[in-house]
Amino acid sequence: MAIRNRMPPWHENFNLPNGRAVLLRPVRPEDGPPLQGAFSLLGPDEIRARLLGPGDEITPEMLQKLTHPNPKSEIVLVAAEQLPPGEAVVGAVARAGIVPGTREAEYTILVSHFVAGQGLGRQLMRKLVKWARRKYLDRLYGDVLKANEPMVELAGSLGFKPQPHPTSPELLRMVLELEG
Known part of the structure; x- marks a missing residue:
């Protein structure tokens, strides 16, 4: 009998x-x-450009929230070296979280410029879409700077539609309708 090398979910x-x-x-x-x-x-x-805010360091609160997601309402994925967690360099982070009281989730993706343009953003986005579909959500959206053309193009290629941002003229809200 062959032993299958299955990876965890x-x-x-x-x-x-x-x-x-x-x-x-x-x-x-x-x-x-x-x-x-x-x-x-x-x-x-x-x-x-990627996190839509100023600053040059991650706060302890941001780090705690990012590394301890609520599995019922959010997912955080990383692209890391193939070493044990804590030792591996992390090159990309993707997060999606259900907006409380809705059937929508908001996503954020951060890819280091050292590995940008190599397909990681696309693969992480696909995984976020898969997660949102498994949660039976109606829509997945993310706010992207209009000037961040690679992310706008990436989201568009995966079926996301640009919409005006409700509060900022510098942003686009990229929306993927999941129902049906």
């Missing part, structure tokens, strides 16, 4: 075009220090 080996392999997996509490380290490698412009 939400885990996937992903080969980058540059030949490196990363592991896409749910975040673990031990990922806090590597996440903090990876965050500091990003310049202030990148942070604003």
